[in-house]
Amino acid sequence: MAEIIFLNDVKRDLNTVLTVGTFDGVHAGHKVLINKVLDVAEEKKARSVIVTFDPHPRDIINPGDAGIKLLSSLDERSEMLTDLGVDEMVVIPFDRDFSLLTSEEFVRDIIWEKIGVSAFVIGYDHQFGRNREGTIETVQELGRELGFHTHVVSKQEVGDKTVSSTAIRKAIYEKGDMELAASLLDRFYILNGTVVHGDKRGKKIGYPTANIQPQNSQKVIPKDGVYAVWVRFEGEFYQGMMNIGQRPTFNGGGTVLEVHILDFEKEIYGKDIQLQFVKRIREEQHFDGIENLKNQLRKDEKEVRDVLENRSPNIAKHLK
Incomplete structure:
Protein backbone atom coordinates (compact mmCIF):
# COMPACT_ATOMS: atom_id res chain seq x y z
CA MET A 1 0.00 0.00 0.00
CA ALA A 2 0.98 3.65 -0.30
CA GLU A 3 3.21 3.79 2.72
CA ILE A 4 1.61 5.43 5.76
CA ILE A 5 4.22 7.74 7.27
CA PHE A 6 3.50 9.91 10.29
CA LEU A 7 4.93 13.40 10.22
CA ASN A 8 7.66 12.74 12.78
CA ASP A 9 8.97 9.85 10.68
CA VAL A 10 8.91 11.46 7.24
CA LYS A 11 12.15 11.92 5.33
CA ARG A 12 12.53 15.37 3.86
CA ASP A 13 12.90 15.28 0.09
CA LEU A 14 12.64 18.46 -1.94
CA ASN A 15 11.92 16.41 -5.07
CA THR A 16 8.31 15.91 -3.96
CA VAL A 17 4.97 16.73 -5.55
CA LEU A 18 2.12 16.86 -3.04
CA THR A 19 -1.35 18.00 -2.17
CA VAL A 20 -3.04 18.41 1.20
CA GLY A 21 -6.48 17.42 2.44
CA THR A 22 -8.54 15.03 4.51
CA PHE A 23 -9.51 12.94 1.47
CA ASP A 24 -12.18 11.03 3.39
CA GLY A 25 -13.43 8.35 1.01
CA VAL A 26 -10.98 9.33 -1.77
CA HIS A 27 -13.99 10.18 -3.95
CA ALA A 28 -14.22 11.28 -7.58
CA GLY A 29 -13.55 14.93 -6.73
CA HIS A 30 -10.44 14.04 -4.74
CA LYS A 31 -9.11 11.98 -7.63
CA VAL A 32 -8.86 15.05 -9.86
CA LEU A 33 -6.30 16.53 -7.43
CA ILE A 34 -4.54 13.21 -6.89
CA ASN A 35 -4.22 12.56 -10.62
CA LYS A 36 -2.71 16.03 -11.06
CA VAL A 37 -0.12 15.18 -8.38
CA LEU A 38 0.70 11.94 -10.20
CA ASP A 39 1.00 13.65 -13.59
CA VAL A 40 3.34 16.36 -12.29
CA ALA A 41 5.37 13.83 -10.29
CA GLU A 42 5.84 11.71 -13.40
CA GLU A 43 7.00 14.73 -15.38
CA LYS A 44 9.48 15.71 -12.67
CA LYS A 45 10.43 12.12 -11.76
CA ALA A 46 9.55 13.07 -8.21
CA ARG A 47 8.00 11.44 -5.15
CA SER A 48 4.17 11.69 -5.09
CA VAL A 49 2.75 12.44 -1.65
CA ILE A 50 -0.73 12.95 -0.23
CA VAL A 51 -0.68 14.83 3.07
CA THR A 52 -3.67 14.05 5.27
CA PHE A 53 -4.79 14.27 8.90
CA ASP A 54 -5.80 12.03 11.78
CA PRO A 55 -8.14 12.43 13.55
CA HIS A 56 -10.47 14.27 11.19
CA PRO A 57 -9.96 18.04 11.74
CA ARG A 58 -13.65 18.58 12.49
CA ASP A 59 -13.33 16.36 15.58
CA ILE A 60 -10.93 18.93 17.05
CA ILE A 61 -12.26 22.18 15.59
CA ASN A 62 -15.98 21.32 15.90
CA PRO A 63 -16.18 18.59 18.55
CA GLY A 64 -19.97 18.78 18.45
CA ASP A 65 -19.77 17.12 15.01
CA ALA A 66 -17.67 14.23 16.31
CA GLY A 67 -20.61 11.87 15.87
CA ILE A 68 -20.33 12.13 12.08
CA LYS A 69 -18.81 8.95 10.75
CA LEU A 70 -16.00 8.47 8.25
CA LEU A 71 -16.03 6.99 4.76
CA SER A 72 -12.51 5.62 5.09
CA SER A 73 -10.00 4.68 7.77
CA LEU A 74 -6.31 5.50 7.36
CA ASP A 75 -5.61 1.98 6.14
CA GLU A 76 -8.43 2.16 3.60
CA ARG A 77 -7.23 5.54 2.36
CA SER A 78 -3.75 4.09 2.00
CA GLU A 79 -5.11 1.15 0.00
CA MET A 80 -7.08 3.40 -2.33
CA LEU A 81 -4.12 5.73 -2.85
CA THR A 82 -1.97 2.72 -3.67
CA ASP A 83 -4.48 1.72 -6.35
CA LEU A 84 -4.13 5.19 -7.85
CA GLY A 85 -0.33 5.00 -7.85
CA VAL A 86 0.61 7.35 -4.98
CA ASP A 87 4.01 6.73 -3.34
CA GLU A 88 3.41 7.94 0.22
CA MET A 89 0.61 9.12 2.48
CA VAL A 90 1.97 11.44 5.15
CA VAL A 91 -0.28 11.65 8.20
CA ILE A 92 -0.27 14.75 10.39
CA PRO A 93 -1.65 14.14 13.91
CA PHE A 94 -4.33 16.83 14.15
CA ASP A 95 -4.67 18.37 17.62
CA ARG A 96 -5.56 21.73 19.10
CA ASP A 97 -2.01 23.08 18.86
CA PHE A 98 -1.75 22.11 15.21
CA SER A 99 -5.11 23.74 14.47
CA LEU A 100 -3.68 27.07 15.67
CA LEU A 101 -0.90 27.17 13.08
CA THR A 102 -1.23 29.98 10.57
CA SER A 103 -1.33 29.04 6.89
CA GLU A 104 2.18 30.46 6.44
CA GLU A 105 3.52 28.45 9.39
CA PHE A 106 1.93 25.31 7.97
CA VAL A 107 3.50 25.71 4.54
CA ARG A 108 6.88 26.94 5.77
CA ASP A 109 7.39 24.76 8.87
CA ILE A 110 5.55 21.59 7.91
CA ILE A 111 5.37 21.28 4.14
CA TRP A 112 8.72 22.88 3.28
CA GLU A 113 10.90 22.15 6.31
CA LYS A 114 9.68 18.68 7.32
CA ILE A 115 8.31 17.04 4.16
CA GLY A 116 9.97 18.94 1.34
CA VAL A 117 8.25 20.06 -1.85
CA SER A 118 9.07 21.05 -5.42
CA ALA A 119 5.45 21.30 -6.58
CA PHE A 120 2.32 21.95 -4.52
CA VAL A 121 -1.03 21.01 -6.11
CA ILE A 122 -4.03 22.92 -4.74
CA GLY A 123 -7.71 23.09 -5.64
CA TYR A 124 -9.26 26.30 -6.93
CA ASP A 125 -11.33 26.80 -3.76
CA HIS A 126 -9.04 25.33 -1.10
CA GLN A 127 -8.57 27.21 2.18
CA PHE A 128 -6.41 26.06 5.07
CA GLY A 129 -4.61 27.07 8.25
CA ARG A 130 -5.96 28.87 11.31
CA ASN A 131 -9.42 30.28 10.60
CA ARG A 132 -9.00 28.97 7.03
CA GLU A 133 -6.99 32.06 6.22
CA GLY A 134 -4.69 30.34 3.73
CA THR A 135 -5.54 30.58 0.02
CA ILE A 136 -4.00 29.84 -3.36
CA GLU A 137 -2.25 33.20 -3.17
CA THR A 138 -0.64 32.21 0.15
CA VAL A 139 0.87 29.10 -1.44
CA GLN A 140 1.95 30.96 -4.57
CA GLU A 141 3.70 33.70 -2.58
CA LEU A 142 5.53 31.18 -0.37
CA GLY A 143 6.40 29.13 -3.45
CA ARG A 144 8.11 32.12 -5.02
CA GLU A 145 10.00 32.78 -1.80
CA LEU A 146 11.03 29.20 -1.01
CA GLY A 147 11.44 27.89 -4.53
CA PHE A 148 8.58 25.50 -5.28
CA HIS A 149 5.94 25.62 -8.02
CA THR A 150 2.20 25.91 -7.43
CA HIS A 151 -0.25 24.02 -9.65
CA VAL A 152 -3.87 25.13 -9.33
CA VAL A 153 -6.59 22.68 -10.31
CA SER A 154 -9.26 24.90 -11.86
CA LYS A 155 -13.01 24.61 -11.49
CA GLN A 156 -13.18 23.59 -15.15
CA GLU A 157 -10.81 20.68 -14.52
CA VAL A 158 -12.97 19.46 -11.64
CA GLY A 159 -16.12 19.82 -13.77
CA ASP A 160 -18.93 17.50 -12.72
CA LYS A 161 -16.71 15.84 -10.12
CA THR A 162 -17.45 18.49 -7.48
CA VAL A 163 -18.82 15.91 -5.07
CA SER A 164 -18.58 16.02 -1.30
CA SER A 165 -17.93 13.48 1.41
CA THR A 166 -21.03 14.79 3.20
CA ALA A 167 -23.26 13.97 0.21
CA ILE A 168 -21.81 10.46 0.05
CA ARG A 169 -22.34 9.87 3.78
CA LYS A 170 -25.99 10.89 3.46
CA ALA A 171 -26.52 8.60 0.48
CA ILE A 172 -25.15 5.70 2.54
CA TYR A 173 -26.63 6.08 6.01
CA GLU A 174 -29.82 8.05 5.30
CA PHE A 188 -18.22 0.55 -4.39
CA TYR A 189 -18.30 1.64 -0.75
CA ILE A 190 -16.16 -0.68 1.35
CA LEU A 191 -16.34 -1.79 4.96
CA ASN A 192 -13.59 -3.88 6.52
CA GLY A 193 -14.52 -6.08 9.45
CA THR A 194 -13.74 -9.11 11.56
CA VAL A 195 -16.00 -12.16 11.66
CA VAL A 196 -17.32 -12.74 15.20
CA HIS A 197 -19.60 -15.37 16.71
CA GLY A 198 -23.35 -14.79 16.50
CA ASP A 199 -26.36 -16.80 17.65
CA LYS A 200 -26.17 -19.18 14.64
CA ARG A 201 -29.87 -18.77 13.82
CA GLY A 202 -29.09 -18.35 10.14
CA LYS A 203 -27.49 -21.79 9.95
CA LYS A 204 -30.64 -23.40 11.36
CA ILE A 205 -32.77 -22.02 8.50
CA GLY A 206 -30.29 -22.81 5.73
CA TYR A 207 -28.69 -19.37 5.47
CA PRO A 208 -25.63 -19.33 7.74
CA THR A 209 -24.29 -15.84 8.27
CA ALA A 210 -21.01 -14.31 9.33
CA ASN A 211 -21.51 -11.60 11.94
CA ILE A 212 -19.28 -8.64 11.22
CA GLN A 213 -17.56 -6.35 13.71
CA PRO A 214 -16.35 -3.24 11.81
CA GLN A 215 -12.60 -2.75 12.25
CA ASN A 216 -13.08 0.98 12.70
CA SER A 217 -15.89 2.19 14.96
CA GLN A 218 -15.99 5.55 13.15
CA LYS A 219 -16.96 4.07 9.78
CA VAL A 220 -20.30 4.95 8.17
CA ILE A 221 -22.72 2.03 8.43
CA PRO A 222 -25.34 1.84 5.65
CA LYS A 223 -29.02 2.25 6.44
CA ASP A 224 -30.77 -0.86 7.80
CA GLY A 225 -31.79 -3.26 5.05
CA VAL A 226 -30.71 -6.11 2.81
CA TYR A 227 -27.84 -5.54 0.38
CA ALA A 228 -26.09 -7.25 -2.50
CA VAL A 229 -22.38 -7.17 -1.63
CA TRP A 230 -19.07 -8.49 -2.81
CA VAL A 231 -17.13 -10.21 -0.03
CA ARG A 232 -13.34 -10.28 -0.25
CA PHE A 233 -11.58 -12.94 1.80
CA GLU A 234 -7.88 -13.73 1.49
CA GLY A 235 -7.72 -12.04 -1.92
CA GLU A 236 -10.71 -13.90 -3.40
CA PHE A 237 -14.17 -12.45 -4.09
CA TYR A 238 -17.50 -14.08 -3.27
CA GLN A 239 -21.10 -12.99 -3.73
CA GLY A 240 -22.87 -12.04 -0.53
CA MET A 241 -26.32 -11.24 0.84
CA MET A 242 -25.90 -8.68 3.62
CA ASN A 243 -28.41 -7.78 6.33
CA ILE A 244 -28.02 -4.71 8.53
CA GLY A 245 -30.58 -4.10 11.24
CA GLN A 246 -32.48 -5.27 14.27
CA ARG A 247 -33.65 -8.72 13.04
CA PRO A 248 -37.30 -8.06 14.05
CA THR A 249 -38.37 -11.63 13.25
CA PHE A 250 -36.10 -12.77 16.09
CA ASN A 251 -37.10 -9.98 18.51
CA GLY A 252 -34.17 -7.73 17.74
CA GLY A 253 -31.38 -7.21 20.24
CA GLY A 254 -29.52 -4.26 18.74
CA THR A 255 -28.10 -3.52 15.31
CA VAL A 256 -26.39 -6.50 13.72
CA LEU A 257 -24.26 -6.68 10.57
CA GLU A 258 -24.38 -10.16 9.08
CA VAL A 259 -23.59 -11.57 5.65
CA HIS A 260 -24.53 -14.86 4.03
CA ILE A 261 -21.69 -15.68 1.62
CA LEU A 262 -23.03 -17.59 -1.36
CA ASP A 263 -21.42 -20.90 -2.35
CA PHE A 264 -18.95 -20.66 0.52
CA GLU A 265 -18.07 -23.25 3.17
CA LYS A 266 -14.79 -22.05 4.71
CA GLU A 267 -14.30 -21.53 8.44
CA ILE A 268 -13.72 -17.79 8.92
CA TYR A 269 -14.41 -17.01 12.60
CA GLY A 270 -11.86 -14.46 13.79
CA LYS A 271 -10.78 -13.68 10.22
CA ASP A 272 -10.86 -10.32 8.45
CA ILE A 273 -13.07 -9.73 5.43
CA GLN A 274 -13.99 -6.79 3.24
CA LEU A 275 -17.53 -5.92 2.15
CA GLN A 276 -18.18 -3.95 -1.03
CA PHE A 277 -21.75 -2.63 -1.11
CA VAL A 278 -23.35 -2.80 -4.56
CA LYS A 279 -27.11 -2.31 -4.11
CA ARG A 280 -29.80 -2.17 -1.43
CA ILE A 281 -32.32 -4.91 -2.18
CA ARG A 282 -35.07 -4.08 0.29
CA GLU A 283 -36.02 -2.76 3.71
CA GLU A 284 -35.55 -4.96 6.74
CA GLN A 285 -38.95 -6.37 7.71
CA HIS A 286 -40.75 -8.62 10.19
CA PHE A 287 -42.01 -12.02 9.03
CA ASP A 288 -44.76 -14.12 10.57
CA GLY A 289 -42.98 -17.41 10.92
CA ILE A 290 -39.70 -18.93 9.78
CA GLU A 291 -41.12 -20.33 6.52
CA ASN A 292 -42.15 -16.86 5.35
CA LEU A 293 -38.66 -15.60 6.16
CA LYS A 294 -37.06 -18.50 4.27
CA ASN A 295 -39.24 -17.82 1.23
CA GLN A 296 -38.15 -14.18 1.22
CA LEU A 297 -34.49 -15.12 1.63
CA ARG A 298 -34.73 -17.35 -1.43
CA LYS A 299 -36.10 -14.38 -3.40
CA ASP A 300 -33.37 -12.15 -1.98
CA GLU A 301 -30.70 -14.65 -2.99
CA LYS A 302 -31.93 -14.72 -6.59
CA GLU A 303 -31.97 -10.93 -6.78
CA VAL A 304 -28.49 -10.71 -5.25
CA ARG A 305 -27.12 -13.16 -7.80
CA ASP A 306 -28.80 -11.22 -10.64
CA VAL A 307 -27.41 -7.89 -9.39
CA LEU A 308 -23.86 -9.14 -8.95
CA GLU A 309 -23.73 -11.11 -12.18
CA ASN A 310 -22.86 -7.97 -14.14
CA ARG A 311 -21.19 -5.94 -11.39
CA SER A 312 -17.49 -6.68 -10.97
CA PRO A 313 -15.92 -5.93 -7.58
CA ASN A 314 -13.36 -3.22 -6.95
CA ILE A 315 -10.07 -4.92 -7.75
CA ALA A 316 -7.10 -3.49 -5.85
CA LYS A 317 -4.09 -3.34 -8.18
CA HIS A 318 -1.69 -4.39 -5.44
CA LEU A 319 -3.62 -7.57 -4.58
CA LYS A 320 -2.27 -10.81 -6.03
Whole structure:
Protein backbone atom coordinates (compact mmCIF):
# COMPACT_ATOMS: atom_id res chain seq x y z
CA MET A 1 0.00 0.00 0.00
CA ALA A 2 0.98 3.65 -0.30
CA GLU A 3 3.21 3.79 2.72
CA ILE A 4 1.61 5.43 5.76
CA ILE A 5 4.22 7.74 7.27
CA PHE A 6 3.50 9.91 10.29
CA LEU A 7 4.93 13.40 10.22
CA ASN A 8 7.66 12.74 12.78
CA ASP A 9 8.97 9.85 10.68
CA VAL A 10 8.91 11.46 7.24
CA LYS A 11 12.15 11.92 5.33
CA ARG A 12 12.53 15.37 3.86
CA ASP A 13 12.90 15.28 0.09
CA LEU A 14 12.64 18.46 -1.94
CA ASN A 15 11.92 16.41 -5.07
CA THR A 16 8.31 15.91 -3.96
CA VAL A 17 4.97 16.73 -5.55
CA LEU A 18 2.12 16.86 -3.04
CA THR A 19 -1.35 18.00 -2.17
CA VAL A 20 -3.04 18.41 1.20
CA GLY A 21 -6.48 17.42 2.44
CA THR A 22 -8.54 15.03 4.51
CA PHE A 23 -9.51 12.94 1.47
CA ASP A 24 -12.18 11.03 3.39
CA GLY A 25 -13.43 8.35 1.01
CA VAL A 26 -10.98 9.33 -1.77
CA HIS A 27 -13.99 10.18 -3.95
CA ALA A 28 -14.22 11.28 -7.58
CA GLY A 29 -13.55 14.93 -6.73
CA HIS A 30 -10.44 14.04 -4.74
CA LYS A 31 -9.11 11.98 -7.63
CA VAL A 32 -8.86 15.05 -9.86
CA LEU A 33 -6.30 16.53 -7.43
CA ILE A 34 -4.54 13.21 -6.89
CA ASN A 35 -4.22 12.56 -10.62
CA LYS A 36 -2.71 16.03 -11.06
CA VAL A 37 -0.12 15.18 -8.38
CA LEU A 38 0.70 11.94 -10.20
CA ASP A 39 1.00 13.65 -13.59
CA VAL A 40 3.34 16.36 -12.29
CA ALA A 41 5.37 13.83 -10.29
CA GLU A 42 5.84 11.71 -13.40
CA GLU A 43 7.00 14.73 -15.38
CA LYS A 44 9.48 15.71 -12.67
CA LYS A 45 10.43 12.12 -11.76
CA ALA A 46 9.55 13.07 -8.21
CA ARG A 47 8.00 11.44 -5.15
CA SER A 48 4.17 11.69 -5.09
CA VAL A 49 2.75 12.44 -1.65
CA ILE A 50 -0.73 12.95 -0.23
CA VAL A 51 -0.68 14.83 3.07
CA THR A 52 -3.67 14.05 5.27
CA PHE A 53 -4.79 14.27 8.90
CA ASP A 54 -5.80 12.03 11.78
CA PRO A 55 -8.14 12.43 13.55
CA HIS A 56 -10.47 14.27 11.19
CA PRO A 57 -9.96 18.04 11.74
CA ARG A 58 -13.65 18.58 12.49
CA ASP A 59 -13.33 16.36 15.58
CA ILE A 60 -10.93 18.93 17.05
CA ILE A 61 -12.26 22.18 15.59
CA ASN A 62 -15.98 21.32 15.90
CA PRO A 63 -16.18 18.59 18.55
CA GLY A 64 -19.97 18.78 18.45
CA ASP A 65 -19.77 17.12 15.01
CA ALA A 66 -17.67 14.23 16.31
CA GLY A 67 -20.61 11.87 15.87
CA ILE A 68 -20.33 12.13 12.08
CA LYS A 69 -18.81 8.95 10.75
CA LEU A 70 -16.00 8.47 8.25
CA LEU A 71 -16.03 6.99 4.76
CA SER A 72 -12.51 5.62 5.09
CA SER A 73 -10.00 4.68 7.77
CA LEU A 74 -6.31 5.50 7.36
CA ASP A 75 -5.61 1.98 6.14
CA GLU A 76 -8.43 2.16 3.60
CA ARG A 77 -7.23 5.54 2.36
CA SER A 78 -3.75 4.09 2.00
CA GLU A 79 -5.11 1.15 0.00
CA MET A 80 -7.08 3.40 -2.33
CA LEU A 81 -4.12 5.73 -2.85
CA THR A 82 -1.97 2.72 -3.67
CA ASP A 83 -4.48 1.72 -6.35
CA LEU A 84 -4.13 5.19 -7.85
CA GLY A 85 -0.33 5.00 -7.85
CA VAL A 86 0.61 7.35 -4.98
CA ASP A 87 4.01 6.73 -3.34
CA GLU A 88 3.41 7.94 0.22
CA MET A 89 0.61 9.12 2.48
CA VAL A 90 1.97 11.44 5.15
CA VAL A 91 -0.28 11.65 8.20
CA ILE A 92 -0.27 14.75 10.39
CA PRO A 93 -1.65 14.14 13.91
CA PHE A 94 -4.33 16.83 14.15
CA ASP A 95 -4.67 18.37 17.62
CA ARG A 96 -5.56 21.73 19.10
CA ASP A 97 -2.01 23.08 18.86
CA PHE A 98 -1.75 22.11 15.21
CA SER A 99 -5.11 23.74 14.47
CA LEU A 100 -3.68 27.07 15.67
CA LEU A 101 -0.90 27.17 13.08
CA THR A 102 -1.23 29.98 10.57
CA SER A 103 -1.33 29.04 6.89
CA GLU A 104 2.18 30.46 6.44
CA GLU A 105 3.52 28.45 9.39
CA PHE A 106 1.93 25.31 7.97
CA VAL A 107 3.50 25.71 4.54
CA ARG A 108 6.88 26.94 5.77
CA ASP A 109 7.39 24.76 8.87
CA ILE A 110 5.55 21.59 7.91
CA ILE A 111 5.37 21.28 4.14
CA TRP A 112 8.72 22.88 3.28
CA GLU A 113 10.90 22.15 6.31
CA LYS A 114 9.68 18.68 7.32
CA ILE A 115 8.31 17.04 4.16
CA GLY A 116 9.97 18.94 1.34
CA VAL A 117 8.25 20.06 -1.85
CA SER A 118 9.07 21.05 -5.42
CA ALA A 119 5.45 21.30 -6.58
CA PHE A 120 2.32 21.95 -4.52
CA VAL A 121 -1.03 21.01 -6.11
CA ILE A 122 -4.03 22.92 -4.74
CA GLY A 123 -7.71 23.09 -5.64
CA TYR A 124 -9.26 26.30 -6.93
CA ASP A 125 -11.33 26.80 -3.76
CA HIS A 126 -9.04 25.33 -1.10
CA GLN A 127 -8.57 27.21 2.18
CA PHE A 128 -6.41 26.06 5.07
CA GLY A 129 -4.61 27.07 8.25
CA ARG A 130 -5.96 28.87 11.31
CA ASN A 131 -9.42 30.28 10.60
CA ARG A 132 -9.00 28.97 7.03
CA GLU A 133 -6.99 32.06 6.22
CA GLY A 134 -4.69 30.34 3.73
CA THR A 135 -5.54 30.58 0.02
CA ILE A 136 -4.00 29.84 -3.36
CA GLU A 137 -2.25 33.20 -3.17
CA THR A 138 -0.64 32.21 0.15
CA VAL A 139 0.87 29.10 -1.44
CA GLN A 140 1.95 30.96 -4.57
CA GLU A 141 3.70 33.70 -2.58
CA LEU A 142 5.53 31.18 -0.37
CA GLY A 143 6.40 29.13 -3.45
CA ARG A 144 8.11 32.12 -5.02
CA GLU A 145 10.00 32.78 -1.80
CA LEU A 146 11.03 29.20 -1.01
CA GLY A 147 11.44 27.89 -4.53
CA PHE A 148 8.58 25.50 -5.28
CA HIS A 149 5.94 25.62 -8.02
CA THR A 150 2.20 25.91 -7.43
CA HIS A 151 -0.25 24.02 -9.65
CA VAL A 152 -3.87 25.13 -9.33
CA VAL A 153 -6.59 22.68 -10.31
CA SER A 154 -9.26 24.90 -11.86
CA LYS A 155 -13.01 24.61 -11.49
CA GLN A 156 -13.18 23.59 -15.15
CA GLU A 157 -10.81 20.68 -14.52
CA VAL A 158 -12.97 19.46 -11.64
CA GLY A 159 -16.12 19.82 -13.77
CA ASP A 160 -18.93 17.50 -12.72
CA LYS A 161 -16.71 15.84 -10.12
CA THR A 162 -17.45 18.49 -7.48
CA VAL A 163 -18.82 15.91 -5.07
CA SER A 164 -18.58 16.02 -1.30
CA SER A 165 -17.93 13.48 1.41
CA THR A 166 -21.03 14.79 3.20
CA ALA A 167 -23.26 13.97 0.21
CA ILE A 168 -21.81 10.46 0.05
CA ARG A 169 -22.34 9.87 3.78
CA LYS A 170 -25.99 10.89 3.46
CA ALA A 171 -26.52 8.60 0.48
CA ILE A 172 -25.15 5.70 2.54
CA TYR A 173 -26.63 6.08 6.01
CA GLU A 174 -29.82 8.05 5.30
CA LYS A 175 -30.94 6.32 2.09
CA GLY A 176 -28.86 3.19 1.70
CA ASP A 177 -28.41 4.33 -1.91
CA MET A 178 -25.21 2.44 -2.63
CA GLU A 179 -25.47 3.00 -6.38
CA LEU A 180 -25.43 6.77 -5.88
CA ALA A 181 -22.57 6.42 -3.41
CA ALA A 182 -20.62 4.30 -5.91
CA SER A 183 -21.12 6.89 -8.66
CA LEU A 184 -19.72 9.63 -6.41
CA LEU A 185 -16.87 7.48 -5.10
CA ASP A 186 -15.97 5.98 -8.51
CA ARG A 187 -16.08 2.58 -6.77
CA PHE A 188 -18.22 0.55 -4.39
CA TYR A 189 -18.30 1.64 -0.75
CA ILE A 190 -16.16 -0.68 1.35
CA LEU A 191 -16.34 -1.79 4.96
CA ASN A 192 -13.59 -3.88 6.52
CA GLY A 193 -14.52 -6.08 9.45
CA THR A 194 -13.74 -9.11 11.56
CA VAL A 195 -16.00 -12.16 11.66
CA VAL A 196 -17.32 -12.74 15.20
CA HIS A 197 -19.60 -15.37 16.71
CA GLY A 198 -23.35 -14.79 16.50
CA ASP A 199 -26.36 -16.80 17.65
CA LYS A 200 -26.17 -19.18 14.64
CA ARG A 201 -29.87 -18.77 13.82
CA GLY A 202 -29.09 -18.35 10.14
CA LYS A 203 -27.49 -21.79 9.95
CA LYS A 204 -30.64 -23.40 11.36
CA ILE A 205 -32.77 -22.02 8.50
CA GLY A 206 -30.29 -22.81 5.73
CA TYR A 207 -28.69 -19.37 5.47
CA PRO A 208 -25.63 -19.33 7.74
CA THR A 209 -24.29 -15.84 8.27
CA ALA A 210 -21.01 -14.31 9.33
CA ASN A 211 -21.51 -11.60 11.94
CA ILE A 212 -19.28 -8.64 11.22
CA GLN A 213 -17.56 -6.35 13.71
CA PRO A 214 -16.35 -3.24 11.81
CA GLN A 215 -12.60 -2.75 12.25
CA ASN A 216 -13.08 0.98 12.70
CA SER A 217 -15.89 2.19 14.96
CA GLN A 218 -15.99 5.55 13.15
CA LYS A 219 -16.96 4.07 9.78
CA VAL A 220 -20.30 4.95 8.17
CA ILE A 221 -22.72 2.03 8.43
CA PRO A 222 -25.34 1.84 5.65
CA LYS A 223 -29.02 2.25 6.44
CA ASP A 224 -30.77 -0.86 7.80
CA GLY A 225 -31.79 -3.26 5.05
CA VAL A 226 -30.71 -6.11 2.81
CA TYR A 227 -27.84 -5.54 0.38
CA ALA A 228 -26.09 -7.25 -2.50
CA VAL A 229 -22.38 -7.17 -1.63
CA TRP A 230 -19.07 -8.49 -2.81
CA VAL A 231 -17.13 -10.21 -0.03
CA ARG A 232 -13.34 -10.28 -0.25
CA PHE A 233 -11.58 -12.94 1.80
CA GLU A 234 -7.88 -13.73 1.49
CA GLY A 235 -7.72 -12.04 -1.92
CA GLU A 236 -10.71 -13.90 -3.40
CA PHE A 237 -14.17 -12.45 -4.09
CA TYR A 238 -17.50 -14.08 -3.27
CA GLN A 239 -21.10 -12.99 -3.73
CA GLY A 240 -22.87 -12.04 -0.53
CA MET A 241 -26.32 -11.24 0.84
CA MET A 242 -25.90 -8.68 3.62
CA ASN A 243 -28.41 -7.78 6.33
CA ILE A 244 -28.02 -4.71 8.53
CA GLY A 245 -30.58 -4.10 11.24
CA GLN A 246 -32.48 -5.27 14.27
CA ARG A 247 -33.65 -8.72 13.04
CA PRO A 248 -37.30 -8.06 14.05
CA THR A 249 -38.37 -11.63 13.25
CA PHE A 250 -36.10 -12.77 16.09
CA ASN A 251 -37.10 -9.98 18.51
CA GLY A 252 -34.17 -7.73 17.74
CA GLY A 253 -31.38 -7.21 20.24
CA GLY A 254 -29.52 -4.26 18.74
CA THR A 255 -28.10 -3.52 15.31
CA VAL A 256 -26.39 -6.50 13.72
CA LEU A 257 -24.26 -6.68 10.57
CA GLU A 258 -24.38 -10.16 9.08
CA VAL A 259 -23.59 -11.57 5.65
CA HIS A 260 -24.53 -14.86 4.03
CA ILE A 261 -21.69 -15.68 1.62
CA LEU A 262 -23.03 -17.59 -1.36
CA ASP A 263 -21.42 -20.90 -2.35
CA PHE A 264 -18.95 -20.66 0.52
CA GLU A 265 -18.07 -23.25 3.17
CA LYS A 266 -14.79 -22.05 4.71
CA GLU A 267 -14.30 -21.53 8.44
CA ILE A 268 -13.72 -17.79 8.92
CA TYR A 269 -14.41 -17.01 12.60
CA GLY A 270 -11.86 -14.46 13.79
CA LYS A 271 -10.78 -13.68 10.22
CA ASP A 272 -10.86 -10.32 8.45
CA ILE A 273 -13.07 -9.73 5.43
CA GLN A 274 -13.99 -6.79 3.24
CA LEU A 275 -17.53 -5.92 2.15
CA GLN A 276 -18.18 -3.95 -1.03
CA PHE A 277 -21.75 -2.63 -1.11
CA VAL A 278 -23.35 -2.80 -4.56
CA LYS A 279 -27.11 -2.31 -4.11
CA ARG A 280 -29.80 -2.17 -1.43
CA ILE A 281 -32.32 -4.91 -2.18
CA ARG A 282 -35.07 -4.08 0.29
CA GLU A 283 -36.02 -2.76 3.71
CA GLU A 284 -35.55 -4.96 6.74
CA GLN A 285 -38.95 -6.37 7.71
CA HIS A 286 -40.75 -8.62 10.19
CA PHE A 287 -42.01 -12.02 9.03
CA ASP A 288 -44.76 -14.12 10.57
CA GLY A 289 -42.98 -17.41 10.92
CA ILE A 290 -39.70 -18.93 9.78
CA GLU A 291 -41.12 -20.33 6.52
CA ASN A 292 -42.15 -16.86 5.35
CA LEU A 293 -38.66 -15.60 6.16
CA LYS A 294 -37.06 -18.50 4.27
CA ASN A 295 -39.24 -17.82 1.23
CA GLN A 296 -38.15 -14.18 1.22
CA LEU A 297 -34.49 -15.12 1.63
CA ARG A 298 -34.73 -17.35 -1.43
CA LYS A 299 -36.10 -14.38 -3.40
CA ASP A 300 -33.37 -12.15 -1.98
CA GLU A 301 -30.70 -14.65 -2.99
CA LYS A 302 -31.93 -14.72 -6.59
CA GLU A 303 -31.97 -10.93 -6.78
CA VAL A 304 -28.49 -10.71 -5.25
CA ARG A 305 -27.12 -13.16 -7.80
CA ASP A 306 -28.80 -11.22 -10.64
CA VAL A 307 -27.41 -7.89 -9.39
CA LEU A 308 -23.86 -9.14 -8.95
CA GLU A 309 -23.73 -11.11 -12.18
CA ASN A 310 -22.86 -7.97 -14.14
CA ARG A 311 -21.19 -5.94 -11.39
CA SER A 312 -17.49 -6.68 -10.97
CA PRO A 313 -15.92 -5.93 -7.58
CA ASN A 314 -13.36 -3.22 -6.95
CA ILE A 315 -10.07 -4.92 -7.75
CA ALA A 316 -7.10 -3.49 -5.85
CA LYS A 317 -4.09 -3.34 -8.18
CA HIS A 318 -1.69 -4.39 -5.44
CA LEU A 319 -3.62 -7.57 -4.58
CA LYS A 320 -2.27 -10.81 -6.03
